Amino acid sequence: MTADAGPRATRLPGVPPEPGVAKPDPILVAEGVTKTFGGLHAVQVSRLEVQRGAITALIGPNGAGKTTLFNLLTGFDRADAGRWSFEGRPLAGLPAYRTARAGMVRTFQLTKSLTLLTVLENLKLGSRQQAGERFFAALVHPLWRAREASIERLADEMLARFGLGLMRDEFAGTLSGGQRKLLELARALMVQPAMIMLDEPTAGVNPALTQSLLRHILQLRDEGMTILFVEHDMDVVMGISDWVVCMAEGRVIAEGPPASIGSNHAVIDAYLGAHHGRRGGGEG
Amino acid sequence: MDILAILGDATRAAIGPEAAIYALAAIGLNMHFGYTGLLNFGQVGFMLVGAYGVAVAVTTFSAPLWAGVLIGIALAVALALLLGIPTLRLRADYLAITTIAAGEILRYTYRSNFASPVTGGVYGLTRFADPIYAINPIPAGRYGFGQLSFSERSLWIMVISWSLVALACVLMFLLIRSPWGRVVRSVREDEDAARSLGKNVFGYRLQSLVLGGVLGAVGGMLLAVYSQAVQPDAYNPAVTFYLYTLLILGGAGRILGPVVGSVIFWFVVVCADSLLRQAIGSGLIPASLISPTEVGAVRFALVGAGLMLLMIYRPQGILGDRREMMLGDR
Numbered sequence: 001m002t003a004d005a006g007p008r009a010t011r012l013p014g015v016p017p018e019p020g021v022a023k024p025d026p027i028l029v030a031e032g033v034t035k036t037f038g039g040l041h042a043v044q045v046s047r048l049e050v051q052r053g054a055i056t057a058l059i060g061p062n063g064a065g066k067t068t069l070f071n072l073l074t075g076f077d078r079a080d081a082g083r084w085s086f087e088g089r090p091l092a093g094l095p096a097y098r099t100a101r102a103g104m105v106r107t108f109q110l111t112k113s114l115t116l117l118t119v120l121e122n123l124k125l126g127s128r129q130q131a132g133e134r135f136f137a138a139l140v141h142p143l144w145r146a147r148e149a150s151i152e153r154l155a156d157e158m159l160a161r162f163g164l165g166l167m168r169d170e171f172a173g174t175l176s177g178g179q180r181k182l183l184e185l186a187r188a189l190m191v192q193p194a195m196i197m198l199d200e201p202t203a204g205v206n207p208a209l210t211q212s213l214l215r216h217i218l219q220l221r222d223e224g225m226t227i228l229f230v231e232h233d234m235d236v237v238m239g240i241s242d243w244v245v246c247m248a249e250g251r252v253i254a255e256g257p258p259a260s261i262g263s264n265h266a267v268i269d270a271y272l273g274a275h276h277g278r279r280g281g282g283e284g
Numbered sequence: 285m286d287i288l289a290i291l292g293d294a295t296r297a298a299i300g301p302e303a304a305i306y307a308l309a310a311i312g313l314n315m316h317f318g319y320t321g322l323l324n325f326g327q328v329g330f331m332l333v334g335a336y337g338v339a340v341a342v343t344t345f346s347a348p349l350w351a352g353v354l355i356g357i358a359l360a361v362a363l364a365l366l367l368g369i370p371t372l373r374l375r376a377d378y379l380a381i382t383t384i385a386a387g388e389i390l391r392y393t394y395r396s397n398f399a400s401p402v403t404g405g406v407y408g409l410t411r412f413a414d415p416i417y418a419i420n421p422i423p424a425g426r427y428g429f430g431q432l433s434f435s436e437r438s439l440w441i442m443v444i445s446w447s448l449v450a451l452a453c454v455l456m457f458l459l460i461r462s463p464w465g466r467v468v469r470s471v472r473e474d475e476d477a478a479r480s481l482g483k484n485v486f487g488y489r490l491q492s493l494v495l496g497g498v499l500g501a502v503g504g505m506l507l508a509v510y511s512q513a514v515q516p517d518a519y520n521p522a523v524t525f526y527l528y529t530l531l532i533l534g535g536a537g538r539i540l541g542p543v544v545g546s547v548i549f550w551f552v553v554v555c556a557d558s559l560l561r562q563a564i565g566s567g568l569i570p571a572s573l574i575s576p577t578e579v580g581a582v583r584f585a586l587v588g589a590g591l592m593l594l595m596i597y598r599p600q601g602i603l604g605d606r607r608e609m610m611l612g613d614r
Contacts, residue, residue: 100482112477114470115611125470126481130463138464173611
């Protein structure tokens with residue numbers, strides 16, 4: 001299952017495949033981010049940079065701390081220590097909604113479609129600069145009517161782009177699992193972020209819809225969007241990512257272009273156990 | 285058995301001032317529970333501070349009535365902030381626990397000995413709403429026919445309170461269809477999704493709590509003005525649960541749900557009451573089985589049974605949409 005990516009020039013030429021390596025044009029730089037749950041060091045990332053305009057995959061065995069790192073960076077969970085900046089702006093300690101407003105928008109492993117809002121309302125919710133979201137302005141229709149119309153146009157374009165046009169006025173709760181993933185992606189794009197963070201975008205999605213989802217992700221990258229995504233499906237990772245970061249036991253243990261990562265000993269050790277790795281067991 | 289008298293009593297209750305007052309407080313609860321997903325189990329506390337705001341200002345501090353109304357509203361805002369700021373960042377359960385406790389704390393504080401110089405203690409305060417009745421444009425007399433008639437005072441309060449209910453419904457309609465309402469409903473559906481889209485969930489919850497609390501306080505004020513009395517034990521936790529009952533009966537998350545719910549609730553309660561009393565009076569139910577003094581309790585047992593049937597056969601309420609209910613359950 002490979003996405004038809006077409007010929008893909010490596011977007012990070014000459015960057016050495018080392019954990020924590022500096023990127024030529026990083027949009028997100030994290031340093032010393034740690035989080036412990038009781039005695040468990042869930043995240044201990046000493047340095048991680050994410051290249052602007054590239055698709056970076058975050059892989060690692062279950063419990064490696066990928067989702068926790070997502071939660072920390074996006075303000076959904078509080079880090080014990082660490083600094084990170086997005087487009088040069090420090091974000092550590094900011095609440096989740098301010099992180100989103102800064103242009104870093106995430107989706108969730110278990111899709112969070114707002115079931116009793118229509119598909120259109122879901123999308124409109126993502127938009128920004130709507131004065132009508134303030135209490136008193138909400139009561140005065142003329143204050144937000146024009147903006148609402150332009151938001152609706154944008155939402156309709158987005159619906160068409162993601163093939164959800166027919167479901168426009170249905171409750172989001174009636175969508176299939178795969179459609180919900182698309183809806184969540186479209187809704188996140190309505191925020192007009194500079195970077196989008198997808199937590200297992202293809203989990204539970206049928207193969208046909210996965211292909212469509214991956215095409216959308218590639219297209220977004222080609223439009224200049226930065227994408228960081230957590231993924232377990234190695235075909236997907238190899239198919240669309242420009243750079244792969246592997247985590248294990250809370251640390252970044254390897255980084256590199258997708259071609260290099262499959263043969264990386266640290267990665268093989270992490271997935272199969274050091275025992276297999278040392279024997280050179282090539283199942284990875 | 286005089287069926288006409290029973291229906292007359294029930295209809296009078298269904299359109300009377302209490303129904304309007306309960307509808308108003310329930311509209312506030314609908315903002316909290318129906319639209320924002322906040323579990324406020326202390327709506328009666330907001331009614332209490334509203335009612336006492338007026339009563340204390342006028343009686344104890346000799347302030348004009350309009351100042352009392354403003355004080356009542358200000359107190360409701362303060363109570364909402366006091367309850368909301370520590371709890372609205374936490375899971376929904378914390379607000380529920382805090383509000384039910386706050387309602388009781390308020391009741392016990394207002395009825396306590398040390399507060400009695402201000403609040404009148406267990407006896408409460410009376411006769412503070414004369415200015416309202418002084419401007420009653422309706423000439424003295426009884427209006428209506430037979431069982432279904434109101435005094436000019438009741439009618440005046442009905443005009444005021446149903447007007448306020450209409451106004452509150454318009455306010456809710458404007459808010460809920462606006463982008464503000466969209467954000468609030470998204471908070472109800474999934475707060476993390478709302479956060480991930482840059483919405484300040486805490487701020488919206490607080491706004492919702494304040495708005496619904498103020499509506500509850502206005503309801504409490506009307507109740508105080510209507511009876512020309514405040515008495516702390518009238519503001520017991522059961523009131524909040526009657527409000528939930530009629531809200532769910534009418535349909536939570538519907539603009540007119542609380543209004544329809546309140547009308548039906550009062551109709552059914554008074555109908556049951558009247559029916560039982562007549563049945564006992566005419567010997568249809570032996571007095572040894574239910575004595576007239578027990579009717580008050582038995583009617584609510586009947587209402588409870590009715591509600592259970594409603595939950596089984598129409599869980600979405602009168603105005604609700606079954607499909608929404610099914611989607612929401614997942």
